[in-house]
Amino acid sequence: MSIGRRQFIRAGGAAGGAALLAMPAITRAQSSTIRIGLMTVKTGPLASGGIDMERALVMYLKERNYMLAGRKVELFVGDSAGVPATARTKLQELVEKNKIHVMIGPLDAGSALAVDDYIRAQSLPTLSVAAAEDMTQRKPNPWFVRGTSTSSQCSHAMADYCTKTLKWKRMALIADDIAYGHEMLAGFQRVFEENGGRIVQKFFSPLAVPDYGTYLAQLKTNIDGIFLGFAGSNGFRYLRQFNEYGLSSKVAVVGGMTALDESVLRNMGDEALGILTACWYSAELANPLNKAFAANFRSEFKYDPGFYAAATYVEGAVLETALKSVDGRIEDKVAFMKALRATKAFTVRGPVAFDDHGNVVGDVFIRKVERKEGRLVNTVQYTYPSVSQFWTYPPAEFLKNPVYSRDYPPARNLEP
Amino acid sequence: MTSARRSIAIGVLLLVAALVPLVAGDYYVNLLSQMMIAALLAASLNLLVGYAGLTSLGHASFLGVAAYSSAWLNLHSGLGPLASAPLALLGTLLVAAVFGWIALRASGLGFLMLTLALSQVLWGLAYRWVGVTEGDNGLRGLTRPQPLGLDLDSAAAFYWMALLVVTIALGLIALLVRSPFGAALRGTRDQPRRMSALGYDVWLIRWLTFVMAGFWAGVAGVLYIWYHQYIHPSSLSLQASAEVLLAVIAGGAGTLAGPVVGAVVVVFLKNFVSSYVERWNMLLGIVFLLIVLFLPEGLVPGVKRLLTRLRSGALRP
Numbered sequence: 094m095s096i097g098r099r100q101f102i103r104a105g106g107a108a109g110g111a112a113l114l115a116m117p118a119i120t121r122a123q124s125s126t127i128r129i130g131l132m133t134v135k136t137g138p139l140a141s142g143g144i145d146m147e148r149a150l151v152m153y154l155k156e157r158n159y160m161l162a163g164r165k166v167e168l169f170v171g172d173s174a175g176v177p178a179t180a181r182t183k184l185q186e187l188v189e190k191n192k193i194h195v196m197i198g199p200l201d202a203g204s205a206l207a208v209d210d211y212i213r214a215q216s217l218p219t220l221s222v223a224a225a226e227d228m229t230q231r232k233p234n235p236w237f238v239r240g241t242s243t244s245s246q247c248s249h250a251m252a253d254y255c256t257k258t259l260k261w262k263r264m265a266l267i268a269d270d271i272a273y274g275h276e277m278l279a280g281f282q283r284v285f286e287e288n289g290g291r292i293v294q295k296f297f298s299p300l301a302v303p304d305y306g307t308y309l310a311q312l313k314t315n316i317d318g319i320f321l322g323f324a325g326s327n328g329f330r331y332l333r334q335f336n337e338y339g340l341s342s343k344v345a346v347v348g349g350m351t352a353l354d355e356s357v358l359r360n361m362g363d364e365a366l367g368i369l370t371a372c373w374y375s376a377e378l379a380n381p382l383n384k385a386f387a388a389n390f391r392s393e394f395k396y397d398p399g400f401y402a403a404a405t406y407v408e409g410a411v412l413e414t415a416l417k418s419v420d421g422r423i424e425d426k427v428a429f430m431k432a433l434r435a436t437k438a439f440t441v442r443g444p445v446a447f448d449d450h451g452n453v454v455g456d457v458f459i460r461k462v463e464r465k466e467g468r469l470v471n472t473v474q475y476t477y478p479s480v481s482q483f484w485t486y487p488p489a490e491f492l493k494n495p496v497y498s499r500d501y502p503p504a505r506n507l508e509p
Numbered sequence: 510m511t512s513a514r515r516s517i518a519i520g521v522l523l524l525v526a527a528l529v530p531l532v533a534g535d536y537y538v539n540l541l542s543q544m545m546i547a548a549l550l551a552a553s554l555n556l557l558v559g560y561a562g563l564t565s566l567g568h569a570s571f572l573g574v575a576a577y578s579s580a581w582l583n584l585h586s587g588l589g590p591l592a593s594a595p596l597a598l599l600g601t602l603l604v605a606a607v608f609g610w611i612a613l614r615a616s617g618l619g620f621l622m623l624t625l626a627l628s629q630v631l632w633g634l635a636y637r638w639v640g641v642t643e644g645d646n647g648l649r650g651l652t653r654p655q656p657l658g659l660d661l662d663s664a665a666a667f668y669w670m671a672l673l674v675v676t677i678a679l680g681l682i683a684l685l686v687r688s689p690f691g692a693a694l695r696g697t698r699d700q701p702r703r704m705s706a707l708g709y710d711v712w713l714i715r716w717l718t719f720v721m722a723g724f725w726a727g728v729a730g731v732l733y734i735w736y737h738q739y740i741h742p743s744s745l746s747l748q749a750s751a752e753v754l755l756a757v758i759a760g761g762a763g764t765l766a767g768p769v770v771g772a773v774v775v776v777f778l779k780n781f782v783s784s785y786v787e788r789w790n791m792l793l794g795i796v797f798l799l800i801v802l803f804l805p806e807g808l809v810p811g812v813k814r815l816l817t818r819l820r821s822g823a824l825r826p
Contacts, residue, residue, distance in 0.1 A: 135787065172787065176649050178741040182543075183779060189536035189664075199511065202644050207739050214662070271645045300645055435668065499639060 127416070127423050129154075130187035131405070132180060132198030132208075134174040138252075138301055139325040141356045143172075143200050144402035146222060148357035149402035150197060153409035156200040162416035164423075175300070175325075177207035184208050188215050190504050195424045197408050199223050199399070201324065202244060202272040218423075218430050220408040222401070225277045227496045229452035229482060230242060238451040240411045240440070241404045241483070242373050244273050245497055246282020249484040250457040250477045251320065251371035252284035255347060258475070261317035263378055265294035267308060267331070268322025268349070277322040277349050277499030282504060284484065292505040300324075303449040305331050307336045313508070321352040328352035329360055336364040342428065347371075352464060355399030356448050358469045365462045365469055373453075373462045373480075374403040374442045375471045383441040397470065407440045414438040452482045520771025526672055528716070530665035538664040539736075545675040546732045551756040551768035552682050553725030557765030558754065560686060561718045562698035563613075564621050568753050570608070571723040573635060573745025575601040575730025580648040580740050581641060591654035594624070594731045598724065601685045605723025609716045616701075616715075628750055636743035647741035654735060655743050671732055678728055683765050685721070692790050694718055752779070761807025 131150055134143030147170055150445050159166050169191040173180035180199050187193045188211075195218045199205050199319060205223035211232060212219050219237045221228070224244040228234045249395060255261045268274030274297060282292045296308050312319065321328055328348060335341060341364055350372035353365060376387045376397035386406060390398040398406070415433040416423060437446045443456045457480040461470035483491040495501045554568040576584035578600045612623040635642045642648065653661040661667045679711045685691055696704045697711045705711050734740055745751065752775055760771025778796065783789035804811025 171784070176741060176743050178737060178739060178743060181739055183738060183784075185539060186536060186780070186784060189534060189539065203741075206646060207649055207741070210738065270639075 099358075103497060116389065126167045127161065127421070128167050128169060128191060128193045128196070128394075130182060130184075130191060130193035130196045130198075130413070131168060131170045132173055132187065132196055132200070132204070133170060133173045134200050137175040138327060139175040139200055141326050142324070142351070142399075143175075144352065145356050145399065146198065146200060146405045149323070149390065150405035150409055152386075152390065152393070153406050157413070161413045162419075162421035163415075164421040169193055171198075173201075173204050175201055175204070177201075177203045180204035180210060181207050184211060187219060188360060194218070195220065195412065196401045197222070197405055197412070206272060209234055218420065218426060220412055220433075222404040222408065224273055224276065226482070229448075229450040231492055233450045235451075236430060238411070238436075238447055238453075240445055240447075240453050241400075242271045242350065242455075243452060243456070244276030245283075245481050246452075246480060246484075247371040247373060247457050248277045248281040248320070248322065249284045250459065250480055251347060251369075252281045252290075253288065254369070254371065254459050254475065255318070255320075255348065256285060256288035256290050260318070260351050262290050263316045263336055263469075264290060265296070265312060265316050265319045265324065265344075266292055267296040267298065267319060269324055269327060270297035271324070274322045274326055275499045276497040278320070279499075279502060280484075281320055281322070281349075283502050286502075286506065292504055292506045293506055295504050295507060298327075300327070305334045306338075309334060309340065312344065314340070314341065314343045315343060318347055321346060321348040323349070323352045325351070325358050328354070329357040332361065332364055332368075334386055347440040351400050353471065354401065355397040355471065356401060357397070358462065358471070359396045361402045361469060363430055366464065368462045370460050371457055372400060372405075372471070373455055373457050374400060374462060375458055375473050376403075377460070377470050377472050378442070378458070380439075380441070380443060382439065397468070403441055407442055407445065410438050410440040411445060412438050423492075448481055448488075450482070454479050454481045456480065459491070517639030518552060523672075523676060528667050528671065534608065535664040538668045539657045540776070540780055542548070542664070542668045542671050542736055543780060544615050544773045545671045546729050546736060547560075547673045547753075547756065547776045548769040549678050549732070549770040550726055550729040550753050551681055551760065552765075552784070553722045553729065554753050555757050555762060555768040556682065556685075556694075556718050556722040556725070559761075559767070560691065560694050560698060561715055563616060563715065563719075565612075565624040565722075565750075566621050566747070566754060567608075567624035567626075567631075567750050568722070568726055569749035570628040570631045571601050571605055571726035571751075572730035572733055573631060573740070573742075574604050575644060575727035576734040576740045577635065577648065578733055579734045580651055583651050584648060589654060590652055590735060591656055599733055601727030601730065602720060605720045605727075606716075609722070611705070613712060613715050613719060624751075625747070628745065629747065632742060632747070633747050647739055647744070649739050651734065651738040652737065667736065671736070672784045674728065676734060678725055679765070679769070682725065686765065690714070690717075704777035705752065755797060759797055759808060761809040761811070764809050765806050767801050767809040 134140055135145045170189055171187050173183050197220045200222050202223045205221055205225040217236055221237055221239045222241050226243045228237050229239055266278045268278050293426035294313055298308055323331060346368050348370040353368055353370050355376050368391035387398055415436045419429050420433045434447050434451055446454050448454055458473045459475040459478040461474045462469055463472045550572055555566050557563045573586055575597045579593045579773035582588050582596055583590050608627050612620055615623055659728055661670055693709055693714055697714050701711050756771035756775045757768045761767025778789055778793050
């Protein structure tokens with residue numbers, strides 16, 4: 094067949110979009126549809142995840158026939174290209190032109206930080222995928238909930254696992270040089286060092302770095318392992334070069350929630366086998382909702398859903414639950430926001446609830462890459478139940494410290 | 510067109526432009542604000558490309574320097590956005606003076622490469638000097654100024670402010686181009702050796718033009734940072750510089766209206782059409798290709814030529 098299913102869907106979408114444009118403005122104004130804006134990334138190094146975000150959300154809405162809480166919904170998608178300045182322009186467009194009621198996204202912490210003040214100014218309810226810590230910590234945005242996790246929410250758990258179960262003492266860390274990478278490594282370092290370990294090397298590589306050679310050449314081999322805090326397809330690119338440099342037999346690898354995401358795992362080979370990562374989701378989760386979701390996603394797109402796909406699917410469920418509790422009246426923003434924050438939903442990742450700051454409290458899984466039915470999957474090894482963004486620290490004490498960053502907590506054990 | 514008719518036309522255009530926010534939605538008003546900022550940037554580059562005959566591939570740097578320094582001052586020195594603007598412009602002026610001094614050691618291709626190299630240095634600095642620029646996260650948490658108690662947070666108020674600033678700036682650029690200095694500048698473009706023989710200091714004229722072009726790009730940068738309240742290294746990337754150059758050449762280098770029209774076309778494709786067409790870059794390429802093929806002198810002079818031909822054709826018996 095020359096026209097694939099996906100192409101057909103895309104063509105259908107385009108035709109639908111054209112029809113929408115042609116529709117007179119008056120009918121659009123009168124219809125009481127709920128307009129959802131999805132801010133994602135469809136070009137650049139983060140695109141693999143961004144496309145998953147759109148696919149999963151469209152799937153969620155399609156399964157409900159584009160009806161949530163008895164009201165018709167309409168989806169508008171903005172592509173930020175992973176550039177924070179563009180995210181701002183695109184969000185303005187979603188708000189001012191498409192008049193969205195609620196935003197799902199953005200994908201990356203940089204974009205979330207760039208649109209933070211705009212969200213406040215517009216009082217726009219936002220269900221974030223991006224992990225920017227302070228938006229639910231020291232500078233909580235009242236219009237913001239996050240059903241996924243903060244940058245460090247899963248890396249805290251990974252560090253705990255590395256010290257307590259793997260008994261590691263010396264580690265190196267590497268991540269993209271963006272807020273997400275800084276925060277993830279900072280959280281990992283804090284727990285790892287407080288549990289008695291030492292971080293002896295810490296690297297930040299530019300998001301669009303063409304080659305990891307210089308970072309690999311510097312890597313010490315007398316360490317227990319390296320933690321990868323990459324986003325998008327960078328984990329895949331790093332690991333491939335890591336393997337080419339012959340390091341895979343010398344240094345063990347663990348990763349954060351997006352380093353070996355299912356969206357890039359499908360392109361990897363045996364070099365990925367056995368790698369442990371921490372995430373709030375795995376396509377292998379056995380709950381009934383996820384079994385159906387993963388199977389449907391796989392049959393439609395021929396690969397497993399990962400962090401990004403699950404993110405919008407979870408946010409979709411949170412949105413629907415909140416809408417139901419206010420009988421679909423999204424126009425009353427304050428009431429809707431209150432309902433959103435009080436939402437308790439069972440989703441594909443398991444139970445989801447929010448803390449006082451609008452961030453999720455949910456299970457975090459330690460997963461291991463295994464080969465199953467001929468494809469690589471992240472099998473769940475261990476579960477940390479009901480993990481909060483504050484890990485085991487009392488929130489008040491946690492918030493007294495500066496936000497996790499490139500320089501905080503200071504890395505005191507670096508070796509030259 | 511006689512000068513009286515031209516003045517009337519410009520007046521009507523300005524009046525229409527000023528009335529737009531009363532009828533258009535916020536999105537379109539904001540789109541126009543962005544177009545005006547881009548138009549000023551393109552007009553400033555046009556001083557170099559069109560009137561001095563010097564093609565620069567690093568003009569977005571000046572927008573970036575002004576925006577970054579204004580943002581940094583705003584965040585770290587306690588100065589308001591309005592008070593930090595003159596300092597930011599002064600900084601831009603200095604950077605332009607130094608860059609001009611370096612880049613004007615060459616002309617033609619050498620000049621192009623030097624401007625490219627210098628702009629890449631600044632771009633790299635914006636990316637890697639994390640302590641000052643916050644690298645890939647960009648500078649945020651900025652506010653718009655409130656001159657005379659006017660709140661520029663609304664789309665319409667900002668638009669009117671930008672319209673005023675950009676109109677004045679474009680007017681001053683037009684004055685400069687028509688002044689004796691402008692004539693001398695065109696002289697250095699067409700006959701540098703003869704100008705030299707006539708006693709003009711060609712290098713000085715070019716350098717002054719470079720600095721002025723940098724300054725007006727800086728003004729665009731200040732408007733940019735006020736508008737977006739956010740700055741990221743991508744704003745001074747090679748792509749950003751290339752887009753401005755594209756706007757100038759597409760619109761018609763060496764004409765006053767050309768860069769404005771070019772900037773409008775580029776911003777329209779980039780911000781508006783990109784919501785419907787994912788590969789808007791390709792579309793921009795095609796549009797540019799068509800302009801080069803059919804209107805090689807640019808949109809404004811090209812359309813003028815076609816109109817003239819049409820009119821004289823119609824008048825012929």
